Amino acid sequence: MADVPPEPDELNTGLLLFVAYRAMENRIFAALERAGFDDFTLAQARVMQRIGPDGTRLTELAESAQVTKQTASHLVDQLERTGYVRRTPDPTDARARLVRLAERGVAAQPVAAAVLAEVEDEWRAHLGERRWRQLREALASLREITDPYR
């Protein structure tokens, strides 16, 4: 958690990841806001983006977003109240409930996807196709040893 660059001018890898991550997140969040989806927060978005097309269990959302179940539950409460998601029973397990995108959530999805693609295109243009591929590939590989949820 301290800056002791092993080689001059090289930022530590955690910070490098953070900068890029936040840039992406901020871009998408800002675009959604401009498109009229201004009634949710970043924390809510971080959970919402992980909902799969067929719904996702709360516990699964919590794990992949790296928050506790309580936090996830709380955020889903809010998202439900503002019409972005809906809780439905899980047919395979009466204890569980599937969180699904509701009308407003479905409407926001293409906006988010468009900006995501736009930013990725910008990054690809900046890096060049080859280095972009390498970056994606390295990150995906890293995920094998860094993703506790996976």
Add this chain to the structure above:
Amino acid sequence: MADVPPEPDELNTGLLLFVAYRAMENRIFAALERAGFDDFTLAQARVMQRIGPDGTRLTELAESAQVTKQTASHLVDQLERTGYVRRTPDPTDARARLVRLAERGVAAQPVAAAVLAEVEDEWRAHLGERRWRQLREALASLREITDPYR
């Protein structure tokens, strides 16, 4: 903010960055905790890690950590109270004050640096030297267009 993978099984880049970033952060935070530095929070650490060897202005800390000045000020308050940092006057500007690592902060630094190096070594081993270099290089290049601070 939605998952519409352009190609099957490919996670969106924001999520890939997030996973790796959080893995690094959690590792370092946990190691510090084990080493007895258990009286500060993740938010405080995010600010503390950006303090340079000669001290850093509050505004600068806020910008690079991407929080408001008020938030940074609040976190520095706490860090000062627990002996990790100290506020000293900036000789070049009487309005400003330099935030510097205090005794406890200096003690924590090598622990953090060691784990950082350890994790980077693990990642390098997993990816292989070549892909590791490519990852670092791509992230550093990306920073040119994603870092609002620098």
Add this chain to the structure above:
DNA sequence: GACGGTCGTCAGAACCTCGAACTAATCTGG
């Protein structure tokens, strides 16, 4: 020396996050 801009703080409110404790449903071994 007056002006606009910058550095940092204070105060207040909203929000996020977690630990503990709980209900309900599932699973497992005898």
Add this chain to the structure above:
DNA sequence: CCAGATTAGTTCGAGGTTCTGACGACCGTC
């Protein structure tokens, strides 16, 4: 088939984080 262990999710309450807005002090310049 049923008692105990486990898992899904919720509620409650406390503490931490973050922002907006307003402010006093200081800088640089004209």
